[in-house]
Amino acid sequence: MIETFVSRPNWAPPVIEQKLLPFYATLQEFGFNPNTIGKNQTPLRSPFEDVRRLMARCKCTIVLGLPQIFIESGTVKHAPVQEKFTLATEWNQIEATMSLMHDLPTLVLLHNSVSPRGIFERGAANIFVHDFDCLASDWLDGVKPALRSLRAEVSST
Secondary structure, three states: OEEEEEEOOOOOOHHHHHHHHHHHHHHHHOOEEEEOEOOOEOOOOOHHHHHHHHHHHOOEEEEEEOOOEEEOOOEEOOEEOOOOEEEOOHHHHHHHHHHHHOOOOEEEEEEOOOOOOHHHOOOOOOOOEEEEOOOOOOHHHHHHHHHHHHHHHHHHO
8 A cells, every 4th residue: 555645624514524435445446545644643743743754654645625714704915805715724735835845746636616726726836736526426537547647656756
């Protein structure tokens, strides 16, 4: 099994959390052993240190940009928010950057309900951002080619 760091929030909307169960089964079918602090890895230190140590044991990273922060009002860069939008957890930003700095093969998946900011913005980093919608019945079919590519990348390093 390929030890894999999975960057994702520990909480996701229940309907999305339920739809992720087949994703984890698919990861195992592809030979990935997913590891996430707070999900299947118990935190022992500061979050940053736990992530650093776990990532050092892993051969690749999968970043799941899931809806986590729901913005309904306020300002962005001193401009009033005109429409509601959703952001991923800030830990996706930290963990994806750490993975890239460690030169780990990194697969970035962004749920289509999440605004593409920071690491999820195409062109912000030397990675491709794959869109997905786990609420669609065939969403795993769209993710499988990216998993095959990640597995091939890990095998070649």
